[in-house]
Amino acid sequence: MHTDASNAELMEVPVDRIDRNPENPRLYFRPRELETLQSSIADLGIQVPINVFRRKGRYILIDGERRWRCALKLNLRTVPALVQDEPTRLTNVLLMFNIHALREQWDLLTIAVKLPEVLRLLEKELKHYPTEAEIVRKTGLTRSVIRRCKLLIDLPEMYRELLLEELAKPKSQQKLTEDFFIEMERALKTVERTMPAAFDDKNETRDVLIAKYKNETIKDLVDLRYLPKIAKAEYVSADPKAALVALKKVFSMNSFSIESAFEQTVAGAYSEKDLQSRVQQVLIRLEDIDPSELEPDVVAALKELRARISRLLRDI
């Protein structure tokens, strides 16, 4: 990213001659954030100049949209601004990402919506489709954020719109979140791969899961993580047929929860697998122990473990 901010000039710019940057992916500004900033500006003024560039006699924001909004609200005449020359489109977009995404908690979908365009512009500049490392370097986003964004980008448009509508609501009225869609997409991807017979139409399945989340049949986002576990029943020696029936039932409109499906099919098997794994870890630890160095409380714990194991094995 090349920007020439060295010629930037610090000046007082009339608030009314500033426009928001159309490339700013951020669509939603939380009222509480603005309220807090407004109080600070009312008391202390704008301490850090905003960044703008000139375009046709007006100024376009690069950095400082919240400060500008507060200045408008407070009816300030001017704001201190670093004024620079107009950057290229790619530079402008990348500036938005680098300045904002690193510093502020953006809604993920707002980044996701803009990301395909960034990739397209980068591809044009680099003459090849950008690698994940290049995207990270150019945008300042982490790999984890990029991967989560990609899950949202891959959503059919109707679900992206649904999520946008949801984000446009006041916090108290939002039911569906980006995290819900990310968890759902991850779960459905694994189910599709490991037990493809579990559903026929992915959108219908999404609709059912959304409805069940809204009516609280799915109480917690984490419940969605049980879906891949049920689909992988065979890996823990559980009955895959029962798992398939349970998944089909979960993916139908009823009051059957993911949690119940998990409990009824693979919970025991996963619990046993977990126990087995822990026992293996203990065995490895025991191999390394020098009996002469054992503390009395460790000796007591091991004796208790031996007694319990003996009792357990006697009943088999």
Added chain:
Amino acid sequence: MANRYKVLSKSLWKTADAAQGFLKDAHGVTSIKIEEQLADDVPRPTLHAKASDNTIICVEVQEDACYPASVERLVSRCKTAQLPVRLYVAHVEGSESPEFPQQLRQARANGVGVLSVKQSGEITILSEPLALTLADVRRLDIKRYPGKYKDRLSRAQQTYLQGDPVKGCANIHEVLEEVTRDLAKRLHKKGRIAAWQAKTPNFDKDAWYGIAYAIFNEPTFNTIFPKVQPAIWAGLIAQTKPRNEGNHPATPKARAERDRKLRTRFEEAGDNLADVIAMIKKAKI
């Protein structure tokens, strides 16, 4: 009614659109300005419009609060600028912060109206606004007055604060007038007032002004009310003069000036009533 707001968070646009509908339906305003300047150094409310009574009706849209620092700032600046603003705060129903009940009390105490807006756009009025040019009125200290007047004075104050300051002032004056007429009747029973007058006044029907003057002109006034500054009674006489502040001012500026007078009048009437009552209590009748 898909307006675009520059400052307001997008999550509150529907609430603001519903508030616009309310302004049109409940106040009959047609030209609503969005996030525009009211006056220099005054924060911009989300919506404002000129009402037929020459007040400026404003709506400030909030998510979970009804009297946060920004609203307090707006109220304070409107008062300083002497703007006849009637301010509503519209908030999203169901989003209320834990501080909301306390803020609602503050809003009411400062003459700010509060609207609760459902997701469907349906609006409930939690309190009505008072023109901010009136809202700064010093409240009556009800305990200063005798028991028989307390209820009427409380109601006068409520009437003023609930948006009818002309009637609120008139209600206090009714009490003052009653006190004046009662005093005149008591003095008359004791052989005062009438003795030097050509015609005995009708203490129930003659003009309040005349009755008040009759008491003031009583030659034994200083004996009846020893240690009392004549200014107290002069103040009462000043209250009895016919007034026209209740008329409809032609411009917001005239409205602000009228409101300033009404506010002063309400405060003066309250003070004068307390002084007169104390004066009569100590009188040698």
